[in-house]
Amino acid sequence: MRNLGANNQRDAIPIRVVVQRFAFALLAAAAVTLMLMNKSATGPIERFRTVLIDAASPVLEVLSQPAITFSRVMEEARFLVGLHGENARLREENSRLKHWRAAALRLQQEHVGLTSLLNARGDPSSTFISARVIGDSGGPFVRTVLLNAGSRDGVAKGQAAINGDGLVGRVAEVGRRSSRILLLTDLNSRVPAILEPSRDRGVLEGDNSNALRLSYLPTGVQMNPGDRVVTSGHGGVFPAELPIGVVTSVSDRVAFVQPLVQFHRLDYVRIVKHNLVYPPTREVAEKRTKLSR
């Protein structure tokens, strides 16, 4: 009896190992299945992701606070070191900007005059939602950030995210209280854009590096390093004329673009709620005023 028990015990180890290996194989197969599902049917996977980022967002909010404070202190220290040079640079920039301000005011007056003369329809109005960055991807294959604003704050999939410098990316996933922004530099990012001087259209593509590619430009396009690239507004998802970057080099029908946004320093972003309702033309506005009287 005792012998039998001992044999069983000896036999039990390989069985356990077999079960263990089977479990590994099963879990590996589950992971591969999930990846395939991720590629084809995004519905349930996306729900899982949004539930997960919603659940994790309170923890990430707490964890990101000291990280942001630390990086601010470091930036502040760096700033203090270069204070003298920075001051001189800002003085010079300020005097240049004063000229620009005068020019902008003159152009604005002219613009208002011409718009009313032509009775032109203005751009659709936009409102903004400010949100804090509470997480980034950290991994080598994606360029995304997590925000502490979600559907309850009015964030919706596809909206543009901007900061003071320019376009940051677009909303890719929306939870109730958190959302994910696909940055311009991500491999999957495609944004319809315009080369500002020639008004030629193209598609701005990311490739996980810090530079962007402006492709699908028309043949014979005129472009030079230093040209500005802005959103075209085609498709109606993004507002037009949001600044994106500056052309650094050009080759055959492709321009390499340096984004204006410094992605490693993102702390707050604004989500653009692009209302596809145009402001009324002068005629319509006048009719409405008459009716309301």
Place this chain on the structure above:
Amino acid sequence: MNALAWRRFGIRLRLLTPAALTLSVVFVSVVPVGLSGLPEVTPFFTLMAVYHWSIYRPELLPAPAVFVLGLVQDGLSGGPLGLFALILIIVYGLVSMQRRTFLGKTFPVEWFGFSLVVVGATVASWLISCVYYVTLVDPWPVALQGGLTLATYPCIVWIFSRVARTALRTAQ
């Protein structure tokens, strides 16, 4: 009786240390650092945790837990769901089967073993992502992450073992 129940509960809680530490590094890896000059990728902390615990305490970090932690990492990082889960489960499977090779050996041996794991995981994840995105994904960020992971391993694992020693000593 009540005191005994609490004691048992406390012990059970302490036995969760490896899983809890691994979950915390999953969160830490997505916290934005926001410093210019630092690389955009963070070290693959979860890989370090899974390698470490699969050698020393595989019973406290079972395979399903590794799978779930991998999924959480995938979900938070925004990459293809299942990629890190697959890499981690393969590493866990291979290392826990070979754990006797590393048990009781010096730290350089463990570190050398980890370097092989890092190379394997880096190449495998890069290949999978190339197939997944149907394009040649830039290998530089993943190579950089591999290097950072290998370089920071001693420091992170030292923290793991200190915390675990304190927490698990009482549990045993």
